[in-house]
Amino acid sequence: MAKKTSGSDDGRAQGHHHDQGHHHDQGHHHDHKHDPLEEGAALRVRALEEIVVAKGLVDPEALDSIVEYYERETGPRNGATVVARAWTDPEFKDWLLNDGTAAIRSMGFGGVQGEHIRVLENTDEVHNVVVCTLCSCYPWPVLGLAPAWYKSPAYRSRVVREPRAVLKEFGLEIPRTVQLRVWDSTAEVRYLIMPKRPAGTEKMSAEELAQMVTRDGMIGTAAL
Amino acid sequence: MDAIHDMGGKQGFGKIPLEDDYVFRADWQRRAFALVEALAWATPYNTDQHRHAVERVPPEEYLRRDYFENWIIASETLLQEAGLVDQSELEAGLKHFDIDRTKHQPVGSKEIVEATRAGAALRFPDDSQAARFQVGQSVRVSKVQTARHTRVPGYVRGKIGEIVSDEGVFQFADAVAAGTGPAPQHCYNVAFSTSTLWGEDAEAEDRISVDLWESYLEPV
Numbered sequence: 001m002a003k004k005t006s007g008s009d010d011g012r013a014q015g016h017h018h019d020q021g022h023h024h025d026q027g028h029h030h031d032h033k034h035d036p037l038e039e040g041a042a043l044r045v046r047a048l049e050e051i052v053v054a055k056g057l058v059d060p061e062a063l064d065s066i067v068e069y070y071e072r073e074t075g076p077r078n079g080a081t082v083v084a085r086a087w088t089d090p091e092f093k094d095w096l097l098n099d100g101t102a103a104i105r106s107m108g109f110g111g112v113q114g115e116h117i118r119v120l121e122n123t124d125e126v127h128n129v130v131v132c133t134l135c136s137c138y139p140w141p142v143l144g145l146a147p148a149w150y151k152s153p154a155y156r157s158r159v160v161r162e163p164r165a166v167l168k169e170f171g172l173e174i175p176r177t178v179q180l181r182v183w184d185s186t187a188e189v190r191y192l193i194m195p196k197r198p199a200g201t202e203k204m205s206a207e208e209l210a211q212m213v214t215r216d217g218m219i220g221t222a223a224l
Numbered sequence: 225m226d227a228i229h230d231m232g233g234k235q236g237f238g239k240i241p242l243e244d245d246y247v248f249r250a251d252w253q254r255r256a257f258a259l260v261e262a263l264a265w266a267t268p269y270n271t272d273q274h275r276h277a278v279e280r281v282p283p284e285e286y287l288r289r290d291y292f293e294n295w296i297i298a299s300e301t302l303l304q305e306a307g308l309v310d311q312s313e314l315e316a317g318l319k320h321f322d323i324d325r326t327k328h329q330p331v332g333s334k335e336i337v338e339a340t341r342a343g344a345a346l347r348f349p350d351d352s353q354a355a356r357f358q359v360g361q362s363v364r365v366s367k368v369q370t371a372r373h374t375r376v377p378g379y380v381r382g383k384i385g386e387i388v389s390d391e392g393v394f395q396f397a398d399a400v401a402a403g404t405g406p407a408p409q410h411c412y413n414v415a416f417s418t419s420t421l422w423g424e425d426a427e428a429e430d431r432i433s434v435d436l437w438e439s440y441l442e443p444v
Contacts, residue, residue, distance in 0.1 A: 041293040042252035047317030048296060049259055051309055054319040057266045058330055063258040065333035069340055070257075115343040116391075133232030133377050135275055136291070145257070148244035151291050154237040160379060161233045164427045169240045180430040184232065186375045187411045187435035188346045188394045 075144035078109045079192055080213035082142060084206040086119075087197045097121060100192065104142060114141030114190055120183065121194045122220070127178050128193050129167065129220030131159045132185040139190035143215060150219065160184060170221040193220040225276065226369050226378065228283035233379035233421070256292040260299050265331035265339065269302040272401035276373035277301045348393040348408040355410045356438055361387045363414060363441040373401035376440045379421060380432075384444055385414040388433065396437050409438040 052058045082104055086093035096103040100119040104110065117139050120128040132138065133156045138146040149155055159166045163182050164174055174180055183191045195217040201209060216222035231237075248254040264271065277298035278286075286294060303309040308328065313320050331339075357363060367382040375397045391411045399407035415433045418426035 037288070038250060038252075038290070041256075041290055041296070042250065043317075044293065045252045045256045045259065045296055047314060048300060048309075049255065050317055051313050051319050052259070052263060052303070055308070055323050055328075056325050056330055057308065057323070057328055058259065058262045059333055062262045062331065062333035062336050063255065065337050066258040066261045066340070067254050069337045073341075111341045111343045113343075115346055118391075131232075133379075134229055134375060135278065145247045148246055148249070148291070149241050152237075152241050152244060153231055153234075153287065154240050157231040157234040157237045158240070160377075160432050161235070161422060161425070162427055163430060166240060169242065176428060180428065181415075182430070182432045184377060184432065184434045186377060187391070187397065187437065189391055189411075189413075189435055 070140070070145055074111075074141050076142075076213075076215035076218060077210070078107075078144075079139070079142035079215075079218045080210040081206075082107055082109070082119075082192070083194050083213045083218065084210035086194055087209055088206045093194075096194070104192075109141045111141050113137070114139050116189045117142065117192055118189050119192045119194050120181070122196045122223075124196075125178060126181055127174050127220065128181045128183060128191075129159065129163060130183045130185060130191040130193060131156060133157070133160055134184075134186060137185035137190060139192050142192055143218060147215070167221060170216065172221065172223055193218050195222075195224045198224045225279045225371055225373060227279050228286050229279045230378045232377045253290065253292040256296045260295045261340075262331075262336060263299055263303070265336055266328055267303065267308065268306050270400060271344070272373055272397045273302060273403070274298050275397075276401045279373065346394055348395070348406075350392050353393045353409055355390055357387050357390075357410070357412060357441060357443070359387050359389060362444040363387060363412075364444050365414075365436065366440050366442060370398075372398065374398050374440075376436065377434065380414075380416060380434055380436075383416055383420055385416040385420070385434070387412045388415045389413045391435060394437070396439065398437075398439070411435055411437045412441070414441070 053060050082096065085107070086096045092103060096119050100117040104114070104117050122128055136146050136151040138150060155166070160182050163180050167174055185191060195213065197209070198212060201212070212224055214222055214224065217224050248257070260274070264274070278294050280301065281294050281297055300309065300314055304311065308323050310320065362384055364384050365376060365380045365382060389412065391413055393408050394411045395406035396409055399405055412435070413433055414436050415431050418428070418430040418432060421432060
């Protein structure tokens with residue numbers, strides 16, 4: 001199976017459209033030709049799909065539309081636009097930090113798993129990082145669907161217990177003078193981190209700045 | 225529910241799998257996600273019930289299986305419990321009986337996308353329920369454990385934290401998952417010091433913030 005397709009490290013994992021599932025390792029030299037667990041899962045999904053379509057519970061066209069919606073209309077570029085605007089527009093920043101949901105809605109982003117969004121600002125004194133220890137809650141409209149590592153047992157179990165060690169694995173060392181705040185998304189609020197604006201970007205436009213904002217920066221597992 | 229999904233603070237899971245930096249790595253995962261989302265509009269169950277069904281996956285399977293396969297298993301469970309699908313159908317991958325289509329109509333793709341863009345109605349007016357707690361107040365998290373769905377992570381049970389903000393009035397996930405209505409109540413952001421949670425193991429004086437519904441909290 002396509003275990004490690006072109007791994008996106010810049011938060012645009014959703015830009016890889018239908019090229020991942022179809023060309024299983026062609027041209028690769030991995031020796032894992034098939035994975036029985038994955039084959040079992042794929043069969044299981046197909047079986048359920050056939051049954052519920054035959055019963056008239058699901059319109060097959062809707063399946064394509066749902067995927068298309070998430071891949072085209074959600075993703076970290078949305079969050080990056082919000083962050084870059086807040087960096088360049090103090091009034092918008094105040095609004096965003098006081099009522100993230102409304103400010104984000106005003107830019108056209110909202111919907112399922114983004115009904116209520118709180119934005120947290122990283123500063124010289126405080127660094128914020130987000131997790132969902134119970135499942136995989138994540139602000140879909142502004143970050144897209146969560147990457148697999150965010151849903152992994154290692155991330156979910158450890159980031160509340162040893163957040164500094166976890167961030168170090170991401171390559172981010174938080175000085176002892178900075179307080180770390182971990183936000184466990186246990187109810188209906190979803191969290192978006194506003195990273196610190198990098199130094200030397202004073203003359204950049206919001207559009208240019210948005211290019212610098214990464215998905216991991218907005219989860220809190222990277223600095224910019 | 226006190227099961228493996230409640231992972232906060234558990235030990236032994238090793239390094240963060242940074243290489244797993246994908247949303248979907250196979251088309252079946254994409255399909256599984258879409259199927260779960262599409263079913264949500266045509267079936268009698270809701271997101272909280274789906275979460276509970278994921279939590280009911282036996283721990284060893286939960287850990288071994290792919291995340292999206294657990295989602296599919298949860299949907300199978302709920303469809304079976306609703307009498308819409310049976311085990312023989314799932315095994316055969318074939319329909320064996322018809323359902324009452326007047327009661328369960330598929331929602332069209334345009335309607336689903338519109339509803340997804342709009343989001344779910346989860347919140348009630350702030351003044352619709354009295355708030356039992358104030359910002360700045362210390363609270364203790366209830367020690368009550370339940371086999372049902374709950375959103376109290378085990379690692380804060382019985383611990384004392386401080387109310388940092390009142391997030392407003394929301395439907396109560398435990399009640400929604402139990403099918404007993406929205407039971408709207410205030411939900412608070414509660415901050416815990418890492419030394420309260422982990423004692424001498426704490427790395428530094430850091431803070432863990434957890435959103436907790438009023439029913440989970442007791443005054444100190």
